[in-house]
Amino acid sequence: MANTNAHQLLQLALMIGTAVICVTGFVGIVFGQPLLGVIYAGMGAVVALLTQKVTQRKREQEELRRTNETLEQRVLARTAELDSTNKELEAFSYSVAHDLRAPLRHMDGFIRLLKKHSWASLDERNQRYLGIISDSARQMGLLIDDLLAFSRVGRAELQLLPVSLQQLVQEAMQELREETQGRNIAWKISQLPEVMADRSMMRLVMINLLANAVKFTGKRERAEIEVGASANEADGIVVFVRDNGVGFDMEYADKLFGVFQRLHPAEEYEGTGIGLANVQRIIHRHKGRTWARGEVDQGATFYFSLPKATEATTYAKVQAHAAG
């Protein structure tokens, strides 16, 4: 706005200048000073040219302003669109949470009532059928819960704060007490750095990775689980969790992080297959990446990287760079 005003003033000044010069030049010619007249006329022409330039510049700026305005409007419209899509997604997951769980609860519930009232009159085969229906209803309940949690991981806002990975590993091990009880597990936890990250999400990452390691070493007499970290230029901070469990075929490595993908039969290793998908989603949201190495029956190593940033300022730079 101030710019436009300045322009108008400049234009006015130039016009008055032109008029003054022209009038003075004319007076010079009339009073027999032709040279003076020519000089003034020349100056008049220069000033007129300048006036034209200023007008043109002003027009260009006006155009630029209009383009900016349209751009701004388009950004606003797109943001509104995204907002409404987000709201739709939220409504969708809300409805899934409420409306899909209820019928499952009823299935399991009424099978129980059926068992309660007529268990004795059912033969073994029919009892087994009922058991399977119950199990399936419960399994679908777990799948729905996991899907909802997965969708939350994608939507929740990241709260980036300094987080000690060392501490998160300790917490994850605490969390897994039940699974590790009575097992012979040799833990090797190296020095781990502090990173800028969303604490509760990174906690989920560590719990998922350690739970996997615990689960897939289940048949080892002595499980070995190692957690370590390194740093390099390309990836930043790299954290790994290594185990001596059943491993996997590298041919299917790209499927490991998919939603509900499993590389082992559910009868042998329980779980819905969402854990690593959560890990990947969380790490991607932190602008890092995930990958894995393994060999059948020779253990597996899961890696994730985070942009190198142990301090808030470094992280801000990385973010700005990524955004720019």
Add this chain to the structure above:
Amino acid sequence: MPKFKRMLLVEDDARDVELTLDALEESNLANEVDVARDGKEALDYLYYRGRFADRTRETPAVVLLDLKMPKVSGIEVLRQIKTDEDLKMIPVVVLSSSAEERDVIESYQLGVNAYVVKPVDIQQFLEAIRKLGLFWALVNEPPPNRSSSAA
């Protein structure tokens, strides 16, 4: 035999009513439960209106409240209870199908006394209802009966 206090179950889904009553029955609590089938009925019950106009003047020991109901939702019932001078002392336990964050937050902001997610696993469901029933009908000391002034 200890004296059980009355409870109000607010639930629109007939199947959930049956499963909940069955669970309470196993703890010998089913006889102490009144059922309202939507939010409007729940308010009728609390204000002694409609089909509850003639019920005994007695404040329930707890309201077990479903959230997703037609007409008047659970959240609206909760708001009404907690903003009414005569009703706000009644303990309210939300029994919801899900733990969606906004429901949990809104319920607590309105002053809910507990928030329980109905588990899909029926054994866990039974256990949750049994514990709830015993706690609120037996263990907890309810607020003094204000029914005389509640009409």
